[in-house]
Every structure is written in structure tokens, then in C-alpha cells.
Amino acid sequence: MSEPTPKEKIIELLREKIALKQEVSDLIHEVFDDLKDILKEMLADLQLEMAKLKKVIPMSYQEKGDFEVVLTIADDTLVFLMHTNVFTFDKSHEIWKNSYVEKNPLCVFCGKIYIYNFLSDSFKYNRTNDVGYLIGRIFINRQKHFFVEGKKQLGFLFNDFQNDILEKKRLREVLEASILYALDFDPYTPPYEQLTPISVQAVLETSLLTKIATGKRLGFRFQADTGSIEMP
Numbered sequence: 605m606s607e608p609t610p611k612e613k614i615i616e617l618l619r620e621k622i623a624l625k626q627e628v629s630d631l632i633h634e635v636f637d638d639l640k641d642i643l644k645e646m647l648a649d650l651q652l653e654m655a656k657l658k659k660v661i662p663m664s665y666q667e668k669g670d671f672e673v674v675l676t677i678a679d680d681t682l683v684f685l686m687h688t689n690v691f692t693f694d695k696s697h698e699i700w701k702n703s704y705v706e707k708n709p710l711c712v713f714c715g716k717i718y719i720y721n722f723l724s725d726s727f728k729y730n731r732t733n734d735v736g737y738l739i740g741r742i743f744i745n746r747q748k749h750f751f752v753e754g755k756k757q758l759g760f761l762f763n764d765f766q767n768d769i770l771e772k773k774r775l776r777e778v779l780e781a782s783i784l785y786a787l788d789f790d791p792y793t794p795p796y797e798q799l800t801p802i803s804v805q806a807v808l809e810t811s812l813l814t815k816i817a818t819g820k821r822l823g824f825r826f827q828a829d830t831g832s833i834e835m836p
Contacts, residue, residue, distance in 0.1 A: 624710055625690040627746045632715025635744055635770060636686040639717070640667065642776050643675055643684075646783075650677070662724070676724050680786045683720040683736070690715055691743075704749070704766035714743040719754070721786040739785055742778060744770055755789075757781050 722736035740754030
């Protein structure tokens with residue numbers, strides 16, 4: 605059997621891998637639309653419950669284009685960001701040891717949604733030096749199998765890539781876990797030694813408060829693999 609020509613190789617790639625990526629891309633758009641609908645429903649439910657308790661809690665939902673959603677609940681703001689590309693994984697990633705992937709390696713191609721957590725005041729007061737934290741990444745393949753890389757419950761509640769399907773009910777559970785994590789993730793005051801000097805120019809140009817970087821764990825090492833906090 606003769607070696608395929610470059611043209612034949614290109615056609616084969618277009619037929620198999622490129623078409624697969626397009627399929628994943630279309631699906632991740634559908635999932636992100638579901639995510640928007642669920643967040644709006646959750647926000648309406650929370651607002652209703654707070655009204656019953658006669659509690660005034662700042663809450664808002666904002667769509668910033670097709671690929672970004674901002675949910676604010678009290679002191680916490682969560683940003684959900686859909687990446688427009690489709691990804692595979694480095695060969696050292698644990699996903700390659702999954703029997704589901706071993707049987708069909710093309711199932712490893714996934715769309716991706718990031719979940720970030722910020723302090724609401726960072727946006728309210730335009731504190732552009734503040735930092736947010738990536739608390740989770742949702743990976744979804746063409747068969748709607750999914751898993752989440754994330755902090756604490758986000759990382760261990762949603763890690764059955766072989767069997768977990770991202771239907772709306774399951775997506776809602778991921779979003780609820782994300783909100784619970786953010787609300788329970790309190791700011792630490794940074795170590796004194798980590799506070800940087802402030803110039804006179806910074807004070808004269810704008811409010812000093814906007815120049816002081818703030819984040820929930822600023823000055824601490826925020827471990828990506830365990831979610832643990834270490835002093836620098």
C-alpha cells in the first residue's frame with residue numbers, strides 16, 4: 605500500500621479531526637447558552653428568597669459578549685469565560701489513563717469554560733491592580749462527557765469523565781458548587797512583608813485605594829493542585 609500523498613493526509617485530517625473539533629465547538633456554544641439560562645434562573649431564585657427574608661443583598665447578572673458572563677453575589681463576583689478553541693491534553697495528563705479515552709482517543713478533544721472568582725469591590729471601585737483566582741475549568745467533549753479541574757469540591761465531585769454527562773441538571777450542580785466555593789472563600793489580609801511601597805505620584809494621580817492590590821489570598825501561594833494555602 606502506497607504512502608498517502610500530502611493532499612490525501614489533509615483530506616483525512618479535515619474529515620476526521622477538523623470535523624470533530626467543529627462538532628465540539630458547536631456543543632460548547634450550546635452548553636454555554638444553557639449556563640447563561642441556569643445562572644439567570646438561579647439569580648432570580650436567590651433574589652426571591654432574600655426578598656422573603658427582607659434582606660437586601662447586591663446581586664446582578666451581566667453578559668459581556670457571547671463568551672463571557674459575570675455573576676455578582678454580595679462580595680463575590682464570578683466570571684464564566686468560554687474559550688472559542690478546542691483542546692487536547694499533554695501526554696502526561698491523567699486523562700490518557702482513562703479507559704474511556706484509551707478506547708477512543710478522539711474523545712479527548714474538549715471545549716473549555718473557565719470559572720474565575722473576584723472581589724466585587726474590585727470592579728465597583730475600579731481597583732485594576734486587584735487579582736482574581738481561577739477556581740475551576742469545565743472540559744466537555746463531543747459526546748457531552750465532562751469533568752472539572754478545580755478547587756476542593758469542584759475537583760472531586762465532577763471527575764468521572766467516562767460516565768458523567770453534562771445535562772442541565774448536572775451543569776446546575778457545577779454552578780452551585782462554584783458559587784458555594786466562592787462565597788466560602790474568604791479574603792486573608794496579606795503578610796505585612798508583602799505590602800509594597802506606594803509612590804507619591806500614585807497618590808497624586810488617583811485614589812490610593814485603587815493602587816493597593818487586593819485579592820482573597822494575595823501574598824500567599826495558592827496551590828493549583830490542592831487548593832491549600834502556604835505562606836511565602
